[in-house]
Amino acid sequence: MAKITYKHPNGTVTIVDVQAPNTVMRGAKLNNVDGIEAQCGGSAQCGTCHVYVDEANTLPLPEMDSVEDDVLYGTACERTEFSRLSCQLPVGDEIDGLLVHLPEAQS
Amino acid sequence: MASHAVVVVGAGQAGFDTACALRSRGFRGRITLVGDEPPGPSYRPPLSKGYLAGTVAAEEIALRPPSFYTEQDIELLPGDRVASLDRERRTVLLESGLRLPYDNLVLATGSRPRSLPVPGASLTGVLSLRGLADAEDLRLRLSGPPRRLVVVGAGFIGLEVAATARGLGHDVTVVEAQPRALARALTPTVSDRIVAEHRERGVRVLLGREVTALFGDAEGRVQVMELDGGERIAADLVVVGVGVLPNVELALAADLLVGDGVVVDAQLRTSDPYVFALGDCARFPSPHAGRHVRIESVQNASDQAKCVAAAVCGEPYAYTAVPWFWSEQYALRLQIAGLTAPHDETVTVGDPAEGRFSVFCFRGGRLTGVESVNRPADHGIARRLLTAGTDLSPGTVREPGFDLKRLPRTPTASPSRTTTQERLSVHA
Ligand SMILES: Cc1cc2nc3c(=O)[nH]c(=O)nc-3n(C[C@H](O)[C@H](O)[C@H](O)COP(=O)(O)OP(=O)(O)OC[C@H]3O[C@@H](n4cnc5c(N)ncnc54)[C@H](O)[C@@H]3O)c2cc1C
Ligand code: FES
Numbered sequence: 001m002a003k004i005t006y007k008h009p010n011g012t013v014t015i016v017d018v019q020a021p022n023t024v025m026r027g028a029k030l031n032n033v034d035g036i037e038a039q040c041g042g043s044a045q046c047g048t049c050h051v052y053v054d055e056a057n058t059l060p061l062p063e064m065d066s067v068e069d070d071v072l073y074g075t076a077c078e079r080t081e082f083s084r085l086s087c088q089l090p091v092g093d094e095i096d097g098l099l100v101h102l103p104e105a106q107s
Numbered sequence: 108m109a110s111h112a113v114v115v116v117g118a119g120q121a122g123f124d125t126a127c128a129l130r131s132r133g134f135r136g137r138i139t140l141v142g143d144e145p146p147g148p149s150y151r152p153p154l155s156k157g158y159l160a161g162t163v164a165a166e167e168i169a170l171r172p173p174s175f176y177t178e179q180d181i182e183l184l185p186g187d188r189v190a191s192l193d194r195e196r197r198t199v200l201l202e203s204g205l206r207l208p209y210d211n212l213v214l215a216t217g218s219r220p221r222s223l224p225v226p227g228a229s230l231t232g233v234l235s236l237r238g239l240a241d242a243e244d245l246r247l248r249l250s251g252p253p254r255r256l257v258v259v260g261a262g263f264i265g266l267e268v269a270a271t272a273r274g275l276g277h278d279v280t281v282v283e284a285q286p287r288a289l290a291r292a293l294t295p296t297v298s299d300r301i302v303a304e305h306r307e308r309g310v311r312v313l314l315g316r317e318v319t320a321l322f323g324d325a326e327g328r329v330q331v332m333e334l335d336g337g338e339r340i341a342a343d344l345v346v347v348g349v350g351v352l353p354n355v356e357l358a359l360a361a362d363l364l365v366g367d368g369v370v371v372d373a374q375l376r377t378s379d380p381y382v383f384a385l386g387d388c389a390r391f392p393s394p395h396a397g398r399h400v401r402i403e404s405v406q407n408a409s410d411q412a413k414c415v416a417a418a419v420c421g422e423p424y425a426y427t428a429v430p431w432f433w434s435e436q437y438a439l440r441l442q443i444a445g446l447t448a449p450h451d452e453t454v455t456v457g458d459p460a461e462g463r464f465s466v467f468c469f470r471g472g473r474l475t476g477v478e479s480v481n482r483p484a485d486h487g488i489a490r491r492l493l494t495a496g497t498d499l500s501p502g503t504v505r506e507p508g509f510d511l512k513r514l515p516r517t518p519t520a521s522p523s524r525t526t527t528q529e530r531l532s533v534h535a
Contacts, residue, residue, distance in 0.1 A: 029170075030172055032174075032179065034131055037409065039405050040405070040433060043433075045433040045442060045483070067483055069484075070482070070487070073483075073512060074486060074489075075487070076491075107406075107428070
């Protein structure tokens, strides 16, 4: 179980508890957090689950693989060095307290 | 708008997303979502892929947990059907006898598989795939010892089922009437590569062949398929994937304008201003095609939902989203950005033999779409370029060493942009 914080572009914050083996994307879906579309349902195809991991994050996130890296070229909002696909971020104890920022638009 | 009532017919991707988009926009009125599939709104793509293979669980198919509907104050009526609409009184009648008034009605009735017009098509073991119940049935039949599966139709669903079943160790044959697979959807370069992959994996793919009849055993279970020319193939399971028909019966009975789909305008309004239609069942004017089209994809259902919600909230915008689609077969990740047909010129980047390439399609020198196989960056960037209306000439793409990743990023236009709309010529 991990607490994940989703920060919306307008500053609103939603904090939810997510169980393994979900992803940060599914954590949002299961808890009705707006702002992540995930049209492809988590198969790293659509780029509509784009999030920015908080700049100050020190939690151990998995390395980005080449597919995720490629899909991030297509996001609706600018990609930055903090960009990730939330469907590629598995939830576990080690990321308890993760803060992600939601982009202005997903598609 | 407090007393405003919206009734959504069909609790699939389009209906569900419309309800969500209304609440996200701050709509406070009553939302009723009527759906005849008992499990409630669910996600179809895994039904021919991970769910069938057993790697995606049934819980993951639900679009949201049950709590969502209470929290969002969306009245979900699963397991019920809208039987008729009375446009004059603005009410719908449900099969359960319930009558619901509406201020706006949304038709999100989707589509259903076409059946095979040959003798024997109703034998046991002849299936089609649309909902969770169909997928559950097929999954059970594929979970046992190897079977002889014949897939009729080399479209996306047929080929995904073939790939999944082959992965599970079944003996698979695909029969397609057209001379090539996915002929309406893809360029030959991509469809040939997909067929080659199936064949390399041991699937028998018969192109340009028609099924003429199916024969069963004494218990009425399918046993043999007959093809044109008389060839017979043994089959203990047949999956029919020969396309879908839009569910337009309600609209027809209510005298709405219907073609191949419920005909709507750029804001997805039907010929009745209080009734909208979207998703698989709707035929809309596409600025990317320059004519009315009907598109069967999650993207189309989801993005159209935002447009309908905006119109209901009185801030309408024209539907101009760039269509995109994906399919997964074995390790091939196929993605299509834009509407590639019709095109008059193609440029291939990368190597089809290696299974990593993109086909750029042009019409009159303008990019209409990109088909990518295992090149997800090309797909994503192409979607952005098509959204922004950026010009990319065939000459540029043909240059040695061309790489979309090196193009400077162009800002993406907002969804309310109507520029392409003005160029639109519409004929139903
Ligand atoms: C097996 C499968 C795999 C797919 N894979 C992909 C993919 O990989 N990528 C992709 O983009 N798309 C895919 N699609 C297509 C995508 O799922 C559809 O385009 C999308 O679901 C369309 O949404 P919709 O709401 O218009 O229709 P649906 O999701 O079909 O929903 C319509 C609903 O309305 C109900 N209904 C109809 N009439 C009534 C009535 N009178 N009263 C009440 N309810 C009614 C129907 O039963 C249905 O539940 C796939 C489809 C299938 C079947
Ligand atoms: S959900 Fe589509 S890329 Fe993550």
